[in-house]
Amino acid sequence: MPVLSPPCAVRGDSGWRTTARWRERVVRLDCGEKGLGGRLLGPFEGDVLVEVPGRAGERVFLGRGTRAWRIPANPERPGGLGTFLRMGFWHVLSGPDHLLFLLGLVLLCPRVGSLAWTVTAFTAGHATTLALVTLGVVRFPARLAEVGIAASLVVVALELGRRPERRAPPVALAFPFGLLHGLGFANAFSTLGLAGPALVASVGVFHVGIEGAQLLLVACARTLRMRPGPWSPARADTCARLVIGSLGVFWVLERLGTAALLRRFFFSPPGLP
Numbered sequence: 001m002p003v004l005s006p007p008c009a010v011r012g013d014s015g016w017r018t019t020a021r022w023r024e025r026v027v028r029l030d031c032g033e034k035g036l037g038g039r040l041l042g043p044f045e046g047d048v049l050v051e052v053p054g055r056a057g058e059r060v061f062l063g064r065g066t067r068a069w070r071i072p073a074n075p076e077r078p079g080g081l082g083t084f085l086r087m088g089f090w091h092v093l094s095g096p097d098h099l100l101f102l103l104g105l106v107l108l109c110p111r112v113g114s115l116a117w118t119v120t121a122f123t124a125g126h127a128t129t130l131a132l133v134t135l136g137v138v139r140f141p142a143r144l145a146e147v148g149i150a151a152s153l154v155v156v157a158l159e160l161g162r163r164p165e166r167r168a169p170p171v172a173l174a175f176p177f178g179l180l181h182g183l184g185f186a187n188a189f190s191t192l193g194l195a196g197p198a199l200v201a202s203v204g205v206f207h208v209g210i211e212g213a214q215l216l217l218v219a220c221a222r223t224l225r226m227r228p229g230p231w232s233p234a235r236a237d238t239c240a241r242l243v244i245g246s247l248g249v250f251w252v253l254e255r256l257g258t259a260a261l262l263r264r265f266f267f268s269p270p271g272l273p
Contacts, residue, residue: 081205088209091185092217097149097251098181100244102214104156106221107237108170115222118170119214125178127207133186134199145183147255152177153248160241 013027092098105122109115132138155177159167194202225236 081201084202084206085209088206088211089213090209091206092210092213096247097153099217100153100247101149101156101177101181102217103221103240104153104160104244105170105174106218106225107160107240108156108167108173110164112222114170115218116215118174119218120211121171122174122178122181123207123211123214125175125180126182126210127203129179129182130186130189130206131199131203133183134190134194134203136190140183140186142184143255145180145186147252148180149184150248150251150255152180153244154252157241157245157248160237160244 009030010027092102101122102119105118106115109118129138129140133140156173159173189203189206192202
């Protein structure tokens with residue numbers, strides 16, 4: 001359930017139900033003068049789509065963080081496309097697993113040209129699956145996609161541990177894992193109810209924002225990596241690989257539902273249930 005500030009309160013709740021593509025619950029939010037209809041999306045119950053009364057077709061998408069995005073009734077118009085550009089940019093900045101995967105690509109690519117193509121291949125894969133799920137062509141469990149995204153970090157960390165001449169081409173990793181990462185946000189994106197030109201325009205502009213944020217972050221990471229520092233490049237790369245791999249393993253366990261059991265087993269004081 002969302003955390004609501006007064007005077008807003010939940011007045012109606014249908015409870016969770018399973019649809020063909022996700023789990024959702026329909027609630028009625030009473031905010032004094034006007035009520036808002038909302039859908040809470042699963043399986044992590046982290047995203048909310050709110051319908052704005054009195055404005056036909058306009059909705060507000062609330063992400064897992066504190067960001068709120070107003071989805072216009074006609075998003076294919078220039079004014080509406082700006083929302084999706086910002087959403088794409090923020091999608092990269094707010095995702096630690098996405099950021100760590102980008103760092104892995106920076107470490108895997110020794111040349112600027114190959115790095116730019118690799119990042120673009122990742123974006124292309126991301127756009128492909130997001131569009132297919134939004135269109136209803138492909139159905140994929142969101143929880144399984146999140147587990148796969150975490151596992152992609154483990155694969156990148158293992159690849160970084162190999163000798164450079166024995167590594168797979170970075171593009172060969174970027175595109176298929178881009179397909180996987182695209183599934184992570186696809187179910188939430190598909191609930192916006194976009195179709196036709198609005199869908200094509202919003203998905204395209206959303207990924208322009210993603211590509212811009214990725215290239216900016218990759219350029220910053222590469223610049224910092226090339227600057228002299230207290231650690232040698234080899235030691236810095238080793239530390240980065242350990243961080244990427246360790247967090248990847250933890251997120252795999254957490255998203256499988258086993259991390260809580262491990263914390264309870266290893267860190268609970270003796271005698272507590």
